[in-house]
Amino acid sequence: MKNTDPRVSVVVLTHKRPQELERTLRHLEALPEAPALIVVDNGASPATAEVVRRFERAQLVCCPGNLGAAGRNHGVELVRTPYVAFCDDDTWWEPGALARAVAVLDMYPRLGVLNAQVLVGPENRVDPACKSMAASPLDSRGLPGPRLVSFMAGAVVMRAQAFREAGGYEPRFFLGAEEVLLGQDLMAAGWDMAYVPAVQTHHHPSPARDRRARQIVTTRNRFWLAWLRLPWRLAWHETRKVWRDGRAQGVLGAALCSALAGLPWALARRRVLPRAVVEMVVKVHGGPPPARRQRLAVLPGAQR
Structure with missing residues (x-):
């Protein structure tokens, strides 16, 4: 031996x-x-x-x-x-x-x-x-x-x-x-x-795989990932992205129902990642465009 x-x-x-x-x-x-x-x-x-x-x-x-x-x-x-x-x-x-x-x-x-x-x-x-x-x-x-x-x-x-x-x-x-x-x-x-x-x-991938079941679980987990660790603005962006992907794969309904059932669990264990980690995740996977600053239009004579 x-x-x-x-x-x-x-x-x-x-x-x-x-x-x-x-x-x-x-x-x-x-x-x-x-x-x-x-x-x-x-x-x-x-x-x-x-x-x-x-x-x-x-x-x-x-x-x-x-x-x-x-x-x-x-x-x-x-x-x-x-x-x-x-x-x-x-x-x-x-x-x-x-x-x-x-x-x-x-x-x-x-x-x-x-x-x-x-x-x-x-x-x-x-x-x-x-x-x-x-x-x-x-x-x-x-x-x-x-x-x-x-x-x-x-x-x-x-x-x-x-x-x-x-x-x-x-x-x-x-x-x-x-x-x-x-x-x-x-x-x-x-x-x-x-x-x-x-x-x-x-x-050497095994042929014993249930592809649809894996897609449903993966889509559900991607919803949870957004809610568990990402800042809310980025989490909303990622939620919409997962929604589109799930709909394209034909698994959105099942995945979303499962994800929502676990929403209280996800929110109770939510722990936002440090900024440096979030920046790396965005650099690799993309994120929402920078927030636009709202400018107030001021009409002539409107100020007092």
Whole structure:
């Protein structure tokens, strides 16, 4: 058995996809870094438990129900290393990638999140989201790559301390834009995030996906994001934008009903981001035009 790298663990999130999970664990077990492996099973499937038993270094965490992204929180509870890498049951890390990520994180003590370059499918196509991250308009001086305001949940290596300080993933978000909220809270806590393409991970998307359900939840969560963290003027601008996107996708009604049902929760937990973070978010995603100053027309002889 290889010596486990004492600085990094891998948390794998899975739900009823034992064949994909087995392929991912084969790749992870073969990594030269030999990281500790923590498999979070959303739903406690017997088939998942059977797969995990075949891998010597894999530890299983069973969630009684499907917690979505928040299942990762339970995995991080077992992490005893300073760094934690995340992947899903259809993604795995390139050999040597975790060692490179650890070296970068060691060099940049305020870097809380390192987003890898994602290679999709057997052709190893660069994920379009990575191309957007590479073109980040933010000031990236003092960082190992372009500065980010969000990240790809299954393609990052994080500082475990940063994850815990930010509170992990919000359970109500389930799956869909959940990393946006966590990224904003990380920045508000003073952590940096960067895209580092020298660190690579592979993604072979599973066909077992409900696209419409994901669109509904993502649209709902985008409404909540605006109400939870943005100044009201920007929140209103973002609400209208999400409304248009949801209508174009044909999911507005379902998403809006769900979002409004959670409005009291969102308002009770509203915590506006620091101005510097808001400015970065606007620079990346856009915002409303500057407020116009109202000028009063004064008619001749009107003043007394």
